[in-house]
Amino acid sequence: MENNNDKIICSELFQKHRKVEVVLYPAVLAWKEIEKSSKRSSGTCESEHRQTVEVCEIVAVHKTEDEVDAQARSHTKRINQPSQQYPYAFTVSYVRKTRQHLWRCADVTFHCADQQICEQWIQVTNEQLSILTNRPKNLLVYINPYGGKRRGERIYEQKVAPVFRRAGILTDVIVTERANHARDHLKTEANLDDYDGVVCVGGDGMFSEILHGLVTRIQTDHGVDQNQPDAELVPCSLRIGIIPAGSTDCICFATQGTNDPVTSALHIVVGDSQPMDVCSVHHNGVFLKYSVSLLGYGFYGDVLADSERNRWLGPARYDLSGFKTFLSHNHYGGTVSFLPADDNVGHPRDKLQCRSGCRICQHKPSSKDEHDEASEEKEKPADDSDRGWSVIHGKFIAINSASMSCACPRSPKGLSPSAHLADGTTDLILVRKCSRLDFFKHLLRHTNNNDQFDHWFVEVHRVRKFRFQPWHHNFVPLEDASERPLSPDLSPISSLQETCDDCTAESSWNCDGEILHHTAIQVSVQCQLIRLFARGIEEQQDAEVAV
Ligand SMILES: CCCCCCCCCCCCC/C=C/[C@@H](O)[C@H](COP(=O)(O)O)NC(C)=O
Ligand SMILES: Nc1ncnc2c1ncn2[C@@H]1O[C@H](COP(=O)(O)OP(=O)(O)O)[C@@H](O)[C@H]1O
Ligand SMILES: [Ca+2]
Structure with a gap:
């Protein structure tokens, strides 16, 4: 095993029936097969096919405790099996990007001869993951059981919860019992300090509830009056993740390019962050609603x-x-x-x-520009001319x-x-x-x-x-x-x-899928008021980066 230059750790391990050289660099895990060459007496040569996974797209690393390995360790018959010579194993779960912005959680298992090496791999990979401070550890999850085709609970239990468990994310889950349950809970009850983010399992209407609960709560906590159309609203520090389980799900689709629960779960796990504008809607100086789509x-x-x-x-x-x-x-x-x-x-x-990474969205107008504009406006008569x-x-x-x-x-x-x-x-x-x-x-x-x-x-x-x-x-x-x-x-x-x-x-x-009860409205865009666990739509050539 080497431990030089930018290699953090490097070992010869076994993957399936192949011997591989596995290297962890500061930002990348890479492995390639080492072929036994029958022509060369000296032994090994490297295959061309190197596989890589960015550390920021590793979901987790775990000691592998499956039946095959248990058998291998119990010194039974099949002496020539590689798993017999390499009885210790660890599994790396990572994001595999498939076509059309769809992400899957893939596993690769590496076997080793030495228990200490196996444990060292797990430890150093976990150390690399712990440097990624943008990853959420505690999430508050709201599920609308009646959204879309009424599959919210099943989607969460079968597709999302296993990914969160694998990543070691702790969750508090609330299945809503009525409309506005999630909004009201966020507004008044939830202890926001306990969480790094809020997850919405539902459609655009359910997202709207979460948005209102969260934004209103933050403004109340900071003494900002939402009824003032020119009030400078305080941005939310908690990010929102969307697990699509509604009818249109356009906020999810427009921010990650697909409506797929596993993809959403993985964007949350890797701690993506996408700022987003929010429109505030007023009627004669009275706050009505927020809108993002x-x-x-x-x-x-x-x-x-x-x-x-x-x-x-x-x-x-x-x-x-x-x-x-x-x-x-x-x-x-x-x-x-x-x-x-x-x-x-x-x-x-x-x-x-x-x-x-849109360039136009990176040019956020400074609050000074906005302030100047707002005060300039106040000096003028408030009519449409x-x-x-x-x-x-x-x-x-x-x-x-x-x-x-x-x-x-x-x-x-x-x-x-x-x-x-x-x-x-x-x-x-x-x-x-x-x-x-x-x-x-x-x-x-x-x-x-x-x-x-x-x-x-x-x-x-x-x-x-x-x-x-x-x-x-x-x-x-x-x-x-x-x-x-x-x-x-x-x-x-x-x-x-x-x-x-x-x-x-x-x-x-x-x-955003909710009816407003007033027709005469004033709308003002609040630049980047919230952030989602998303990264925007990636250019297509970015796909198939990983294995
Ligand atoms: C000839 C056929 C033409 C079809 C044209 C289709 C254009 C569709 C554009 C859809 C834009 C949808 C914007 C999103 C709205 C959602 O907030 C809202 C609520 O979605 P939800 O039920 O909560 O998921 N859905 C609708 C249809 O109003
Ligand atoms: N437990 C519940 N019972 C009834 N309605 C609910 C419940 N939880 C949320 N809602 C409401 O259901 C509406 C639709 O939810 P949504 O998840 O957007 O589904 P859809 O996309 O099918 O409209 C939202 O207005 C939301 O406030
Ligand atoms: Ca915009």
Whole structure:
């Protein structure tokens, strides 16, 4: 055994029926077969095939206590078996990256002749793992047993708990008994100091509960008033892990590229960290909700409202309600005002997708910039003609604010394919009144590679704040001709007033899968307020790194 230079430990061991040289470097475990060469009298030569695992992707190392080894140690018959000569063994569990962002926990077992060497390997590997301080040791787990196909508990017990056990993570598990159980427990009861993170087993609605519980708790603990739209919110130190067990699971899909419970568990174990923007939603200075994925008025609000009546259908309820809402083809009048983002965060149509280590998300605006902007705003009269704000009056089939791509299995590139997870902005998508066929074409483009923003009736803006005011019977603003799109549907101002009956209907807001009870809202993006146990979507060529 060597112990020089950057090698921490190096031994000749046995793996299955092959003799291998195993080396632990400071950041990498590597092994390669040493072949017995019949042609060379001197003995061994190295095979080309070296396998490597990064230490930060090792789940755990354990002494191997299986039947084969027990047999081997008991000095029975099969004297020529390698396990007889190498009766001590340890197993390294590690992350194996397969296709399409799917991770699996793989095991490799190394046999040794000497008990001390075996124990030394376990010890030094564990020492290397203990340097990785970003790994959670204690987690608080909430399971929604009624999310998605009602498989939350089974998914956790069968797929996730074994991975946590293997990694030596301690958990407190709460299976929720009612809606808002998890939120209320986090808000008032949970002793947050006991945990390094919170795990949500459920869908986007369940995540929303955890988000509200955690963010509200932190603000209360720090004396921050959430009702102040300009309050500087305190970021959460606890990270949130998402085990997908819901219907859409877009927050999980958009932050790790797949909806797979084992993959999520492994991102938690290795201690990944992905900052994420949170939108705060207010109504006349009163706090309503937070949102991290979709805030949708019109189409997605109506789909959600209708789908709640068919919850028994499970995830299929969205297909039914989507179809019904599409046929009803409603549109809604309203005024949207927004504060555009700075140019340095790109544009929703720039095709620069947010990926692991995204450069745009690393440019976090300093709190000083935000403060300057906030105080500048206060000095101005609070109406929509404020400098920097744009105002659009119109009849909309959908108003969607996507703070992240909102990619999900139904729409693998999402509502706004170039939206960023942590840039402090949201992509505001306005879909104007158009024909059913046009709207169908727009929807269809969410499922293929065509640009869903390339329609005369769709516009998209990257914004830091926006407001929405639905039109009322006694308040239908005169349209500013300069704000209109170049549309065949343009109507003169007089006819807008005559036809206002068909545009004063109100929809509701879909806020990460929860209905909001107010339609007039003010939205402000809180840059990187929370962190997930995720790393964003990795570029595809990163796959197959390990064995
Ligand atoms: C012609 C067929 C066209 C299909 C177009 C599909 C576009 C799909 C875009 C989906 C974007 C979903 C954004 C996520 C919303 C979730 O927060 C919410 C709640 O998810 P949950 O039930 O809690 O997992 N789900 C829905 C459908 O509103
Ligand atoms: N024990 C429970 N009983 C009923 N509803 C619950 C329970 N726990 C959580 N919920 C609620 O269930 C709703 C849907 O949960 P979610 O996990 O997002 O599933 P889905 O993706 O199918 O909508 C959420 O609004 C959440 O507040
Ligand atoms: Ca964003």
